Amino acid sequence: MTTRTWVLDCDGVLWRGDSAIPGAGAFIDRVRANGDALLFCTNNAARTQAHLVAKARRLLGVEVEEAEVITSAIVSGDVLAARGARSALVLGMDGLRAAVEDVGIEVVDTGPADAVVVGLDLDVDYGRIKEAANVVRSGGWFLASNTDATYPVPGGAWPGAGTIVAAVATAGGRPPDAIAGKPHDPMVEAVRRRATGEVTVVGDRPETDLALARAGGWESVGVLTGVVAHVDEIPSELAPDRLVASIADLIDVV
Incomplete structure (x- = not known):
């Protein structure tokens, strides 16, 4: 044992x-x-x-x-499923998208959507932040996979998911409803x-x-x-x- x-x-x-x-x-x-x-x-x-x-x-x-x-991607999918979300705008990379899809939730890139889930995205751009913020402002449930400010790499640290969460929260007018990680x-x-x-x-x-x-x-x-x-x-x-x-x-x- x-x-x-x-x-x-x-x-x-x-x-x-x-x-x-x-x-x-x-x-x-x-x-x-x-x-x-x-x-x-x-x-x-x-x-x-x-x-x-x-x-x-x-x-x-x-x-x-x-x-x-x-x-935090796996946990994010579980949290959204427990809420009964049917669709989610995912601002994140393949791990987060796959975790949401694996629990039977439709992943969309534009609204409307039941929820928004935000994680680290190395290819994030202004348009995607805008779409996520629009769903948040429209009342979509806002989930952050995590709010880490940075993550460690050789020689220093890079901006983490928290920087993208902050952008969506600022443009969306409110903080996340929950944080999974x-x-x-x-x-x-x-x-x-x-x-x-x-x-x-x-x-x-x-x-x-x-x-x-x-x-x-x-x-x-x-x-x-x-x-x-x-x-x-x-x-x-x-x-x-x-x-x-x-x-x-x-x-x-x-």
């Missing part, structure tokens, strides 16, 4: 952009050898579960099951449904990863390989139970 589930963020914990964090693959191997469970929990809604499985294999040399991957309730419940035994959350971003652990009542481990590089960048109210330089430092802890 599994005694612990390790909930791992991906960007900034396992990899930065297309570069692996040293020791990440070895840590995953050690967890599996110990008989513990793994969940890969990311606010990145841009890619599908299959893409993340392939990335883990390519960068880390480890096998991951799609059922072990929870993205970490640390909000939909993601907390998604983790709770899948986890077994004690839960340890490993992440780099205090306001999402460490806050997720706080919201779920779980143990937290912070790493300094992502958006936070120094301990003094972590707000005291989100201080992790354990802080390490990188996930490699946890190999002997499992």
Whole structure:
């Protein structure tokens, strides 16, 4: 019987952009050898579960099951389905579009629509923001996959989904009705449904990863390989139970 589930963020914990964090693959191997469970929990809604499985294999040399991957895109689809939405304007990439389609909701590019869901979109343009904002102003239910301001890449950080959410909210005249990803309730419940035994959350971003652990009542481990590089960048109210330089430092802890 599994005694612990390790909930791992991906960007900034396992990899930065297309570069692996040293020791990440070895840590995953050690967890599996110990008989513990793994969940890969990311606010990145841009890619599908299959893409993340392939990335883990390519960068880390480890096998991951799609059922072990929870993205804010998957949770967004579940949230929209629970609301009974029949159509949604999706401002996001293939992972978000696929997750919405997979729960039987029609994806549209212009209104009218029952809902708008916004995530990271590297090809976003003025016209698409305009269409999303028009649906919001017309009363469409407004869901953000996540509101991360940035995401870590080698050498720095790029604008995250939160920048696009903010544009739609500004033009639409109101904030999102709900947020699917970490640390909000939909993601907390998604983790709770899948986890077994004690839960340890490993992440780099205090306001999402460490806050997720706080919201779920779980143990937290912070790493300094992502958006936070120094301990003094972590707000005291989100201080992790354990802080390490990188996930490699946890190999002997499992």
